[in-house]
Amino acid sequence: MPDYQSSSVETARKAVAAKLREVRLDAGLKGHELAARCDWHKSKVSRIENARTPPSDADIRVWCKGCEAEDQAADIIAASRSADSMYMEWKRLQRTGLRRLQESRVPLYERTKLMRGYASHVIPGLFQTPAYATGLMSTISRFHGTPNDTPEAVAARMARARVLHKVGHRFTLLVEESVLRYQVGDAEAMAGQLGHLLSVMSLPAVSLGIVPFSARERHMWTLEGFNIFDDQRVHVELLTALVTLTAPGEVGMYVKAWAELQEMAVYGSDARALVTEAIAAL
Incomplete structure (x- = not known):
């Protein structure tokens, strides 16, 4: 996304990132451990949690599956899509x-x-x-x-x-x-x-x-x-x-x-x- 300085968009993206981090912590996993479960480069977890890389719907599903929290995926995907809709x-x-x-x-x-x-x-x-x-x-x-x-x-x-x-x-x-x-x-x-x-x-x-x-x-x-x-x-x-x-x-x-x-x-x-x-x- 181009660098449009909007706190609405930024706040929404950070909220999604914070929720994913919370899911990982609740699962008792470190970043590199989750990355291994998701078959990702270890830096991807950090980029997502710091809201530098917006997660795709597939990323969120894999993340939640890796944390054995698949029941939370739908809500997080909805929040992520809402953030995306702020800049279309x-x-x-x-x-x-x-x-x-x-x-x-x-x-x-x-x-x-x-x-x-x-x-x-x-x-x-x-x-x-x-x-x-x-x-x-x-x-x-x-x-x-x-x-x-x-x-x-x-x-x-x-x-x-x-x-x-x-x-x-x-x-x-x-x-x-x-x-x-x-x-x-x-x-x-x-x-x-x-x-x-x-x-x-x-x-x-x-x-x-x-x-x-x-x-x-x-x-x-x-x-x-x-x-x-x-x-x-x-x-x-x-x-x-x-x-x-x-x-x-x-x-x-x-x-x-x-x-x-x-x-x-x-x-x-x-x-x-x-x-x-x-x-x-x-």
């Missing part, structure tokens, strides 16, 4: 295309009461039009070399956006003004997307703020795009992976950053003016 490479998430990834997020969006988000590169997915989403997803599919199921993925993204009209949800999203100027698809698609933004801004459940180029005293730098779900988890989208943060301290940092960005954003007629200017620039 796009090539793994998109290995069968983009449609399933879109569909897999629906339950999270439907149970979230308050979603806050920040976009610095593209229009937020919930606000995208089919033409804009097609241009974006085609580029993603090409760049990552994933199966091209763009039409199905776009349809799934549009279906997910229905949550904007459901009672009991609130969406407060921020975008950099530059997002309005980055052209995705052709000029017609971009104009349609910007026009759609004006419509979305009028929805009762939506609050859209735009951080303008002219923001005075910019006291928060431009960040990677992220979404906050009910103060419980944060999704951070990197070029190579989706990072899920659940540690309260990390979630709190993104909530703080979002609040700082919100203070610089404009709303209402001022935000509409920026969108209108972007349309005119096309």
Whole structure:
């Protein structure tokens, strides 16, 4: 895994490593003795226990068998998979295309009461039009070399956006003004997307703020795009992976950053003016 400094991921991996060490100690085995039982190099036990090498499901089963604790393997494997899911490479998430990834997020969006988000590169997915989403997803599919199921993925993204009209949800999203100027698809698609933004801004459940180029005293730098779900988890989208943060301290940092960005954003007629200017620039 690339070196992304996340205490959520690191803590989860260390917890799995500590549990495996506990299993070994309960069995009364030294590291080299367990390695011999597992037919491993003796350094592998040390690397796993120090969370330097994430164990595979097979490693955990062999470890527990060597410690005569096979009944604990299933729980430890579940914990290990949970740690792995906190840092998911796009090539793994998109290995069968983009449609399933879109569909897999629906339950999270439907149970979230308050979603806050920040976009610095593209229009937020919930606000995208089919033409804009097609241009974006085609580029993603090409760049990552994933199966091209763009039409199905776009349809799934549009279906997910229905949550904007459901009672009991609130969406407060921020975008950099530059997002309005980055052209995705052709000029017609971009104009349609910007026009759609004006419509979305009028929805009762939506609050859209735009951080303008002219923001005075910019006291928060431009960040990677992220979404906050009910103060419980944060999704951070990197070029190579989706990072899920659940540690309260990390979630709190993104909530703080979002609040700082919100203070610089404009709303209402001022935000509409920026969108209108972007349309005119096309």
